[in-house]
Amino acid sequence: MSTTQVNISPEAMKASQSLERRPDPCIVVIFGASGDLTKRKLLPALYHLEQSGFLPENFAVLGVARRSLEATFPADMKDGIIKGGGVEENEAKLAPFVDRVQYYAMNFDDDAAYEGLKKKLAEMDEKFGTKANRLFYLAVAPEYFSDIVSYLGKHEMNKPVEGANHWVRTVIEKPFGHDLESARALNDEVNKVFDEHQIFRIDHYLGKETVQNILVFRFANGIFEHVWNRNYIDHVEITAAESIGIEGRGPFYEGAGALRDVVQNHVMELLSFVAMEPPVSFEADAVRNEKVKVWKAIQPIHPADTVRGQYGPGNVDGKPVIGYRQEDRVHPRSQTETYAALRLEIENWRWAGVPFYIRAGKRLAKRVTEITIQFKQPPLLLFKGHEGKGAEGIKPNVISMRIQPDEGIALRFAAKVPGPNMSMSSVNMNFSYADAFGASSANGYERLLLDAMLGDGTLFAHRDGVEATWSLITPLLEAWAKDPVKDFPNYAAGTWGPAASDAMLKSDGRKWRKL
Structure with a gap:
């Protein structure tokens, strides 16, 4: 509460x-x-x-x-x-x-x-x-x-x-292009008719209050920004999970897939808000410039640091559902991914050496979009008693920002369990948007439509940003196209994706946060 x-x-x-x-x-x-x-x-x-x-x-x-x-x-x-x-x-x-x-x-x-x-x-x-x-x-x-x-x-x-x-x-x-070449061509076509200040490339995720609040949380609170870097943060996770399938959009999804449909736009926008430097103001150009710097600082993503998945038959909310290849107007041997996981690094002074883990997919265990900031573990020898007990209940500090549903922010920290021993446990401090400000029927387009009518492009994509994110994703799309997956489908509907996704984090000594 x-x-x-x-x-x-x-x-x-x-x-x-x-x-x-x-x-x-x-x-x-x-x-x-x-x-x-x-x-x-x-x-x-x-x-x-x-x-x-x-x-x-x-x-x-x-x-x-x-x-x-x-x-x-x-x-x-x-x-x-x-x-x-x-x-x-x-x-x-x-x-x-x-x-x-x-x-x-x-x-x-x-x-x-x-x-x-x-x-x-x-x-x-x-x-x-x-x-x-x-x-x-x-x-x-x-x-x-x-x-x-x-x-x-x-x-x-x-x-x-x-x-x-x-x-x-x-x-x-969106989608604004389906790869770097098509995005550049579309930008050129639109810029022949409209000046860039007239163009508002919309991503409805940026209309969500919880996405905009990332900037307020980071830059309006003095207690967070000085630890928001590689000296204190162990890794960052971004999850964009949906429990639904493709909702009858077979032809569209066959040409898109999770990497194009979610990662190139929604997830990259979330990443930029988490990782950007403080802009000099909240004017459109200042914010956009810092976002583009983040995307350009991301090292080329090697295919070995990626996982593809496609859902098979399973159960969602206790009901049986068909696999992707059985969906209407989907090829029975489709190679389209319905799940994508990436490991990437941002090579700058703030983030060098901090892995960012991204996952997005359809027919997963639940609908949730969340950003997890996991901090480094402190030395625990202080809390070990004579029998070596006491520190077992301490887990790393975590800030989790829930974009949807149940919008809010949680902070996990250690606390002493009442009693004569120095026993500890992790506890959560929760902020809920609905509890604090009341439930809202807004759908996220309100802010974006108003900003467009006002000419405020802060929450819209500029052509530089569109091309920067496509330049990261297009090489992966090309590599995947040359290397078909033999084990599709490789996760059951209603689970958290393919086992290879867990293995990717396990090889780094980490695991996905349980959502």
Whole structure:
């Protein structure tokens, strides 16, 4: 249970922040609006911003997709806000918000349709007073990124109108490329149309409060930063585990795998927050520069320091589940990894010699994303009694940062067990976000959408960062492609992955933290 004392109410904090962080009037244009992301995440997130007073009075949403959904789209989005956003149907702000949600049907590769889109947006500007400010959100399959961006440029929708407080920005969902070469090519295509300051490459992990709190935990507390280095830390673990399978996305996952889908983006972002040097400010360029320094300091990862896994049939939450190769639209002899574990080192003054262990996978024992900082063991001779007892209960100090679920931070330290002997045990001190600040229905997109409307790129990827992480991962992908695995599937669904992953840490005299 959390014992955190909060000195200002969350409601008071939101009220003061909303006045400072309210964007200019604008239209959020969502390409691919008929997809699940818009209904389950984006519209609920936008409405949460409206509830909290962060949206401007002159605001609208335009969904864009191929199907003719003009008659049903607003009502369908309302349903998504209610069911996915924890919102009451009769809430006072809901109906006026939905009145500002409209739809436009078009094919993304139809040149002429973009003139119709341009006209539709001008009509909405006139109706809602949105002053020609645009946030184009590309919630589409990656193969449409280049076409949409190119046509926006061709029809001059990439340029803000002249005058102060006018802007046009674009948000691009991952995956941003599938290797270094494709990422560079996509960056070049997008930069032909939009300047880098207009581009917001989104990773929804960075919208999570617990990810942002890593920086606050490290740099706003004087007791941690001076021991956050190779002199005191033994190793770092980052786990991104999911208990679900591929959820019917066979064709997508066959072309992705765990290394592309999770490690190259989500996990590398978490690693950079843990390992970066203090930026000179929390401005976008300052934070991004320190993150890129971390990625560039990572030594090339040898295939021998990696483990691949693929789940077979097993049991999850007491229910039998099929293996990856039995999933719909998956090749029966697929070589796609559903689990990846890496050992890497950061060759700089802060981290030299400290191993970072990373694991990510599908159909593991539980859903959990956690960062573990394990400190070096102190000398224990002091605590050994005449019979050699007393120190057995002491384990290394650990700081664990739980990103999801049950968001919070725990610190493990040693304490004396009551009694006449010098017996000791490890105890945990826990901080829970829900206990301290109350449960939240936010999904992480709120902060990112607001930042994009404000032009704040701190929590978004820059092209340098995208290419830096791909430069680390691409050689592994190439090496794995040349060396097929003969024992797939090599872990049962509902376990913690292949035995080789445990063996990798055991060879270093360590083991994965039990989660």
